[in-house]
């Protein structure tokens with residue numbers, strides 16, 4: 001598979017492949033719910049999570065089956081690994097001998113490279129590395145996938161199918177995955193942080209908290225919709241708001257004086273660096 005694949009591959013939402021999903025925390029559940037909404041047959045899905053109450057909640061909510069990781073992968077054509085990076089090494093050991101020959105393995109763990117996966121799975125196992133984000137919970141996810149050495153076209157299409165159930169998917173060369181993790185993987189948290197700050201500002205200015213929250217959330221939604229629907233550069237859209245001698249420029253000057261743009265650059269560099277560190281344990 002070429003390193004430079006970069007566009008969407010359109011795939012069917014449904015599949016008869018049997019799926020094992022290991023780790024059904026925040027992100028595992030987001031992917032599962034999106035897949036089921038897009039037509040995945042729950043009878044073909046087995047989940048495994050070491051937190052038993054969590055697994056039970058998922059089974060009751062989605063009608064899927066639960067099993068220990070080795071049992072789950074033994075019957076699976078596709079295995080999705082959605083545990084924390086720190087838990088990946090021991091999970092791979094646990095499933096190594098049970099994996100069906102030719103089964104396709106996708107990891108969504110930050111920092112975990114395809115080389116890491118390939119070195120710990122049976123020789124020749126097709127793998128892919130993916131980075132989704134939590135807006136998948138409302139079918140507005142953004143995910144990027146990178147194929148490993150033995151990942152064929154059908155395997156990549158399967159990875160796209162899994163992620164397209166809950167949002168947009170692109171393929172990227174794996175060298176970009178730490179940056180993807182820093183931008184779209186962690187991205188929702190930065191946006192929520194900005195929202196928190198703006199809501200607090202409204203309260204500081206005397207607005208009731210509920211009013212401030214409503215103003216900020218709709219402003220964010222409107223601004224995001226403008227970016228998406230107009231396709232305009234953010235600078236153009238920002239300039240449209242900034243009347244000469246007006247209020248917006250007074251605020252933006254403060255943000256520049258407080259080096260907010262520089263702080264965003266440094267913050268995302270730190271996230272990418274942390275992603276690169278995570279496979280080291």
Ligand SMILES: NC(=O)C1=CN([C@@H]2O[C@H](COP(=O)(O)OP(=O)(O)OC[C@H]3O[C@@H](n4cnc5c(N)ncnc54)[C@H](OP(=O)(O)O)[C@@H]3O)[C@@H](O)[C@H]2O)C=CC1
Nearest residue numbers: 023025026027049050051082083084085087091109110132
């Ligand atoms: N949250 C996010 O926004 C995003 C997360 N990711 C990635 O997704 C992965 C999961 O993150 P997230 O969902 O937030 O984490 P969570 O902690 O919510 O979920 C992980 C789940 O996996 C369980 N688990 C750990 N080890 C095993 C094991 N050996 N077998 C079965 N289950 C196991 C955990 O149990 P226990 O609680 O007992 O540890 C937990 O329930 C991470 O690798 C992260 O990098 C990627 C994109 C976005």
Ligand SMILES: O=C(O)[C@@H]1CCC=N1
Nearest residue numbers: 109110181185186187
């Ligand atoms: O914070 C993390 O490590 C995970 C990966 C991307 C979003 N959350």
